Amino acid sequence: DAKTTQPTSMDCAEGRAANLPCNHSTISGNEYVYWYRQIHSQGPQYIIHGLKNNETNEMASLIITEDRKSSTLILPHATLRDTAVYYCIVRVGSSFGNEKLTFGTGTRLTIIP
Amino acid sequence: GAVVSQHPSWVICKSGTSVKIECRSLDFQATTMFWYRQFPKQSLMLMATSNEGSKATYEQGVEKDKFLINHASLTLSTLTVTSAHPEDSSFYICSAGGTENYGYTFGSGTRLTVV
Numbered sequence: 001d002a003k004t005t006q007p008t009s010m011d012c013a014e015g016r017a018a019n020l021p022c023n024h025s026t027i028s029g030n031e032y033v034y035w036y037r038q039i040h041s042q043g044p045q046y047i048i049h050g051l052k053n054n055e056t057n058e059m060a061s062l063i064i065t066e067d068r069k070s071s072t073l074i075l076p077h078a079t080l081r082d083t084a085v086y087y088c089i090v091r092v093g094s095s096f097g098n099e100k101l102t103f104g105t106g107t108r109l110t111i112i113p
Numbered sequence: 114g115a116v117v118s119q120h121p122s123w124v125i126c127k128s129g130t131s132v133k134i135e136c137r138s139l140d141f142q143a144t145t146m147f148w149y150r151q152f153p154k155q156s157l158m159l160m161a162t163s164n165e166g167s168k169a170t171y172e173q174g175v176e177k178d179k180f181l182i183n184h185a186s187l188t189l190s191t192l193t194v195t196s197a198h199p200e201d202s203s204f205y206i207c208s209a210g211g212t213e214n215y216g217y218t219f220g221s222g223t224r225l226t227v228v
Contacts, residue, residue, distance in 0.1 A: 034216060043119070043206045043219030044157070087156070100147055101208070101217060103157040 004088045009108040018075040020107050022088030025069040031092050035073045037084040083111045115141050117209050119220025126197055133193045134223045136207030142187035143209035151204040163190040197227040
């Protein structure tokens with residue numbers, strides 16, 4: 001699976017949009033971009049994933065550049081409960097059989113009151 | 114969405130004893146489950162892939178005789194830390210296959226402290 005690069009930490013004011021970048025310059029054509037987050041002392045939580053089109057769900061939006069070498073996770077109206085470590089992961093396929101996920105170091109997002 | 118239940122949430126044990134952690138898929142069948150370990154301020158590290166009805170696949174550097182994995186049914190995988198030592202103290206997390214809409218689902222984790 002392609003390696004990803006994320007900033008170590010970011011701050012965002014409560015109520016503002018949080019934009020978390022991820023570089024995945026070696027991504028292959030069949031690799032999807034996934035975002036998970038981990039709130040302190042809990043298991044990771046799935047947020048969103050995409051291949052090449054921008055995606056939106058009830059939690060966030062995912063913007064993938066046209067060359068697919070980078071993406072941005074957008075939390076439109078950040079709340080204090082969004083404080084967590086956010087992981088950007090790329091992997092082959094969108095099915096969930098025996099394909100493992102490899103976690104990088106992630107971005108520690110702190111929402112400031 | 115898919116739900117994965119992990120038990121216990123935390124456990125304290127004495128050095129030399131064994132501890133079993135359970136991971137259950139509550140509303141779906143999982144032929145494959147994954148076990149991760151996470152040390153403080155570090156990312157999740159995959160330990161092994163648990164396969165129903167067959168032997169687990171361990172990542173490089175993970176001792177299979179120390180971390181016993183059993184996946185006897187489509188809804189249950191167990192991780193047993195044998196002869197635990199203080200350096201085994203960590204946060205252990207399991208995950209199982211979900212759906213295209215929800216991705217892999219993770220358990221809530223087990224905090225193991227070996228004293």
